[in-house]
Amino acid sequence: MLLLDGKKLSEEIKAEIKTQVEKRLLTGKSAPHLAAILVGNDGGSLTYVGHKVKACEQVGFRSTLLHFQENITQDALLKEIERLNADNTVHGFIVQLPLPAHIDATRVLLHIHPSKDVDGFHPVNVGRITLGMPGFVSATPLGITRLLERYAIQTAGKHCVIIGRSNIVGRPLSILLSSQSATGNATVTLCHSRTQNLASITRQADILIAALGKPEFLTANMVKEGAVVIDVGTTRVPDPSAKTGWRLKGDVKFDEVAPKCSAITPVPGGVGPMTVVSLLLNTLQAAQQADP
Amino acid sequence: MLLLDGKKLSEEIKAEIKTQVEKRLLTGKSAPHLAAILVGNDGGSLTYVGHKVKACEQVGFRSTLLHFQENITQDALLKEIERLNADNTVHGFIVQLPLPAHIDATRVLLHIHPSKDVDGFHPVNVGRITLGMPGFVSATPLGITRLLERYAIQTAGKHCVIIGRSNIVGRPLSILLSSQSATGNATVTLCHSRTQNLASITRQADILIAALGKPEFLTANMVKEGAVVIDVGTTRVPDPSAKTGWRLKGDVKFDEVAPKCSAITPVPGGVGPMTVVSLLLNTLQAAQQADP
Numbered sequence: 001m002l003l004l005d006g007k008k009l010s011e012e013i014k015a016e017i018k019t020q021v022e023k024r025l026l027t028g029k030s031a032p033h034l035a036a037i038l039v040g041n042d043g044g045s046l047t048y049v050g051h052k053v054k055a056c057e058q059v060g061f062r063s064t065l066l067h068f069q070e071n072i073t074q075d076a077l078l079k080e081i082e083r084l085n086a087d088n089t090v091h092g093f094i095v096q097l098p099l100p101a102h103i104d105a106t107r108v109l110l111h112i113h114p115s116k117d118v119d120g121f122h123p124v125n126v127g128r129i130t131l132g133m134p135g136f137v138s139a140t141p142l143g144i145t146r147l148l149e150r151y152a153i154q155t156a157g158k159h160c161v162i163i164g165r166s167n168i169v170g171r172p173l174s175i176l177l178s179s180q181s182a183t184g185n186a187t188v189t190l191c192h193s194r195t196q197n198l199a200s201i202t203r204q205a206d207i208l209i210a211a212l213g214k215p216e217f218l219t220a221n222m223v224k225e226g227a228v229v230i231d232v233g234t235t236r237v238p239d240p241s242a243k244t245g246w247r248l249k250g251d252v253k254f255d256e257v258a259p260k261c262s263a264i265t266p267v268p269g270g271v272g273p274m275t276v277v278s279l280l281l282n283t284l285q286a287a288q289q290a291d292p
Numbered sequence: 293m294l295l296l297d298g299k300k301l302s303e304e305i306k307a308e309i310k311t312q313v314e315k316r317l318l319t320g321k322s323a324p325h326l327a328a329i330l331v332g333n334d335g336g337s338l339t340y341v342g343h344k345v346k347a348c349e350q351v352g353f354r355s356t357l358l359h360f361q362e363n364i365t366q367d368a369l370l371k372e373i374e375r376l377n378a379d380n381t382v383h384g385f386i387v388q389l390p391l392p393a394h395i396d397a398t399r400v401l402l403h404i405h406p407s408k409d410v411d412g413f414h415p416v417n418v419g420r421i422t423l424g425m426p427g428f429v430s431a432t433p434l435g436i437t438r439l440l441e442r443y444a445i446q447t448a449g450k451h452c453v454i455i456g457r458s459n460i461v462g463r464p465l466s467i468l469l470s471s472q473s474a475t476g477n478a479t480v481t482l483c484h485s486r487t488q489n490l491a492s493i494t495r496q497a498d499i500l501i502a503a504l505g506k507p508e509f510l511t512a513n514m515v516k517e518g519a520v521v522i523d524v525g526t527t528r529v530p531d532p533s534a535k536t537g538w539r540l541k542g543d544v545k546f547d548e549v550a551p552k553c554s555a556i557t558p559v560p561g562g563v564g565p566m567t568v569v570s571l572l573l574n575t576l577q578a579a580q581q582a583d584p
Contacts, residue, residue: 122419123420125419127414127416127422130459133398159493165472167422174466178457189479190466194478195449
């Protein structure tokens with residue numbers, strides 16, 4: 001069983017990005033600049049944004065964190081987005097979700113200019129990727145395809161089964177893996193809460209992706225011997241023995257599933273770090289498009 | 293075995309659309325107006341555009357056919373599209389494909405304003421539909437979901453297998469059928485030219501959609517007893533006994549597959565007429581959005 005070490009791989013890719021940034025600087029170009037909008041003080045959001053800012057520093061990107069109070073109005077937030085859209089020194093930006101209930105997240109999302117939408121959530125980018133055109137791929141699906149690629153896990157002709165049809169993971173991943181591309185050409189089955197006889201489907205998977213957000217949902221009896229298993233889950237479960245009082249749990253019951261797999265991602269240290277590094281890749285792409 | 297009569301159903305839906313148009317006219321609103329751009333004299337394209345114009349007449353729509361010579365320049369074509377984008381009397385328009393080789397079809401497509409893109413091919417519409425937002429669904433997938441709906445064929449929890457990942461049929465249909473909607477919630481497997489052991493997958497399908505464009509590809513041994521089979525193929529094969537010298541063949545070997553099915557679409561008279569009527573539904577939607 002091969003452990004797909006997203007943490008180590010993400011460090012390698014960060015080193016490659018850093019080299020690219022240095023090349024840009026040597027030729028008189030600006031460092032890629034990522035801005036992040038954070039509203040309120042949700043613990044998870046603070047952590048995630050913190051990781052992203054830190055990752056920017058590691059690779060020589062410029063980063064700007066715009067942190068607003070929970071009670072910012074929707075109009076004020078939309079104005080901030082317009083400002084970032086117009087700011088030529090910012091190559092890409094993200095709005096950390098979730099947003100407070102009084103703000104229409106879809107409205108906010110649609111306000112981001114697609115050329116700066118490095119999260120790849122805007123319909124223009126989703127549509128372009130769906131049609132096989134260039135655009136920003138959202139970070140988690142991009143990270144997973146990069147992980148498979150770097151570990152030389154062939155997708156062409158393989159049966160990939162994805163559990164979970166979210167707009168940020170399962171859905172775009174189902175599109176990427178079945179597209180005509182080097183990290184695609186798989187036969188893809190997309191499963192979700194309404195799927196019947198789930199285990200009989202997951203047992204057919206050569207590559208099995210759990211992205212439903214239910215800790216330890218995927219058990220050994222659902223996995224074919226020799227399958228590749230990708231665990232996208234990151235649920236915080238209480239753990240009094242941890243300093244923080246919680247720890248991350250994946251969607252896969254790792255201890256019993258891992259022995260059956262040819263390869264598997266751990267949680268933490270699998271998909272998570274690849275997601276952060278994908279955001280950096282998108283921001284680098286945005287900078288190169290704006291200032292080639 | 294139930295024959296899914298797309299021709300009859302399309303006539304029923306056309307009658308419903310006609311009633312909607314009459315209601316619009318009674319309240320002083322304009323008739324929906326569809327324009328079609330046709331370049332050159334490809335036989336198939338002439339026939340398809342002819343069907344669309346005729347269908348407009350049947351339901352009381354206004355229609356305009358802009359027929360250009362094969363040698364029209366790309367710039368001139370883009371100017372025509374700009375004119376249609378700006379023309380408030382045109383609610384929606386389509387560019388009949390294929391276009392001559394000297395014209396970049398993607399460039400042309402991207403030039404159509406998404407609010408008038410009643411073919412649903414623009415990335416903005418594809419992205420919106422992928423994300424579950426309102427937008428124009430391309431005509432063939434929309435026609436198929438309408439056909440299933442009207443014949444009360446449940447998709448929720450069913451295993452739908454689609455053969456063919458084209459941007460105009462297989463791909464968007466895979467998204468629709470797996471979405472959270474009344475005609476979705478299916479477990480969807482998308483198969484294509486790189487799929488291995490295809491028959492072992494298609495035999496699992498409760499609903500099987502053949503959209504690969506290979507006449508009589510799907511044979512009885514690939515179909516589960518009691519399945520619903522939807523045939524999207526429309527290949528013209530030579531037939532000396534026909535007046536035209538050809539006849540339409542579907543992707544399904546109908547004679548041997550039909551007896552195994554609980555329901556099946558014929559070719560012609562199945563998906564084809566539903567596609568044309570879906571274009572009318574999209575044009576009506578465009579008119580109602582422009583002039584509610």
